[in-house]
Amino acid sequence: MLESAQNLIRTIGERMGYEKSKIEQFIAPEMAFEFSIPLEKEDGTTEVLTGYRIQHNSSRGPYKGGIRFHQDTSREEVQALAILMSIKTAVANIPMGGGKGGVRVNPKKLTQSELKQLSKRFAAKLAHVIGEDIDIPAPDVNTNATIMQWMLEEYEKIHGKKEPAAFTGKSVSNGGSLGRTEATGYGGVIALQELLHKLQPNKQSKVTVAIQGFGNVGYYFAKAAVCEGHTVVAVSDSKGAITGNGSDNGLDIPLVHECKKKQGSVCDSTKGKTISNDDLLELPVDVLVPAALENVIHEKNMEKIQAKIIVEMANGPTTEAARQYLISKGVLILPDVLANAGGVIVSYLEWVQGKQGIWWTQADVINRLNEIMRASFEDIWSHSKKQSVDLTTAAFEVAIQRLLSPK
Ligand code: GLU
Numbered sequence: 440m441l442e443s444a445q446n447l448i449r450t451i452g453e454r455m456g457y458e459k460s461k462i463e464q465f466i467a468p469e470m471a472f473e474f475s476i477p478l479e480k481e482d483g484t485t486e487v488l489t490g491y492r493i494q495h496n497s498s499r500g501p502y503k504g505g506i507r508f509h510q511d512t513s514r515e516e517v518q519a520l521a522i523l524m525s526i527k528t529a530v531a532n533i534p535m536g537g538g539k540g541g542v543r544v545n546p547k548k549l550t551q552s553e554l555k556q557l558s559k560r561f562a563a564k565l566a567h568v569i570g571e572d573i574d575i576p577a578p579d580v581n582t583n584a585t586i587m588q589w590m591l592e593e594y595e596k597i598h599g600k601k602e603p604a605a606f607t608g609k610s611v612s613n614g615g616s617l618g619r620t621e622a623t624g625y626g627g628v629i630a631l632q633e634l635l636h637k638l639q640p641n642k643q644s645k646v647t648v649a650i651q652g653f654g655n656v657g658y659y660f661a662k663a664a665v666c667e668g669h670t671v672v673a674v675s676d677s678k679g680a681i682t683g684n685g686s687d688n689g690l691d692i693p694l695v696h697e698c699k700k701k702q703g704s705v706c707d708s709t710k711g712k713t714i715s716n717d718d719l720l721e722l723p724v725d726v727l728v729p730a731a732l733e734n735v736i737h738e739k740n741m742e743k744i745q746a747k748i749i750v751e752m753a754n755g756p757t758t759e760a761a762r763q764y765l766i767s768k769g770v771l772i773l774p775d776v777l778a779n780a781g782g783v784i785v786s787y788l789e790w791v792q793g794k795q796g797i798w799w800t801q802a803d804v805i806n807r808l809n810e811i812m813r814a815s816f817e818d819i820w821s822h823s824k825k826q827s828v829d830l831t832t833a834a835f836e837v838a839i840q841r842l843l844s845p846k
Pocket of ligand 1: 505579783784786
């Protein structure tokens with residue numbers, strides 16, 4: 440993923456006429472931290488974990504991006520995701536840069552107190568190189584509002600002052616913003632609605648949707664899609680996938696959600712039929728939504744994808760080869776740096792509120808999210824039409840222009 444992100448920027452940057460050295464300077468992270476985190480386990484043993492924070496670009500504002508806890512997290516992955524954050528914040532046109540963090544660990548194997556200790560030690564390691572005007576972390580894969588709160592507590596203890604805007608994605612009772620939890624999923628549906636409207640301006644299109652990943656992002660995407668009158672016919676999680684078997688094959692999203700909460704997997708819903716994760720990606724639906732991890736659409740399955748629209752809610756879910764192939768087949772890809780920007784947009788709104796000590800209503804936040812998402816969609820769509828390029832290329836061109844030659 441790192442190589443393809445870098446190569447995409449090189450190709451696009453050179454075509455736009457930027458000097459090679461300027462592009463290379465942009466690609467390299469401004470700062471990279473790799474550090475050990477000793478974790479004292481409840482069984483008395485100590486495990487030494489590796490943590491990362493890559494501060495990629497700050498030319499438009501403080502570094503911004505999530506922290507993930509995952510067993511496959513690596514320096515390369517975090518660096519690639521940090522680059523994507525710089526592109527994403529520029530696409531959204533918010534005054535922030537790009538960064539990313541992570542720990543190579545399977546958090547599902549940790550107890551709650553081990554998870555808390557890990558979060559606090561991670562924050563302690565970074566306490567002197569982050570902050571509300573420097574670098575503002577947020578949740579990502581397997582991290583959440585509770586983890587942000589633990590990290591903020593440790594950060595504030597070290598600095599001896601309150602600084603709620605140093606982390607975003609906190610719970611509302613701890614200085615978070617209303618609407619942040621739903622933001623990424625809702626933002627994706629706002630972008631999808633804009634796209635459908637461009638494709639058929641005189642019609643309220645109703646589409647069938649398959650969602651790979653039913654975590655925070657997938658769930659709120661499903662919920663908002665159903666509100667818009669679409670039919671979610673399949674969802675999956677790491678344990679398997681489920682498809683509806685009623686008259687329209689639609690799933691009862693609240694029921695599936697309830698079931699996942701109770702039993703830990705979407706597959707246990709009584710109303711659905713179980714299929715494999717691979718089957719889900721290849722279903723004959725209008726819209727496919729990868730909302731979990733990177734590189735799930737690749738050379739081995741790209742020919743079997745039947746959806747006409749892909750909404751990339753995960754970061755980097757389509758490999759470069761698969762992207763090129765699918766575009767050549769006429770598939771419309773709504774790129775991650777636009778489709779999933781709702782999360783960082785509401786993080787930005789949370790930061791603005793936290794810095795000023797004022798709190799907006801949920802409706803206020805969602806209205807602002809709507810405005811920013813729509814404006815970014817319009818920028819990318821009109822650029823893609825003007826330059827006759829696909830939406831991913833258009834997003835990268837607009838972002839690179841904003842980052843490398845600001846007005
Ligand atoms: N982790 C999210 C992303 O990849 C949100 C980042 C943020 O809010 O800073 O966009």
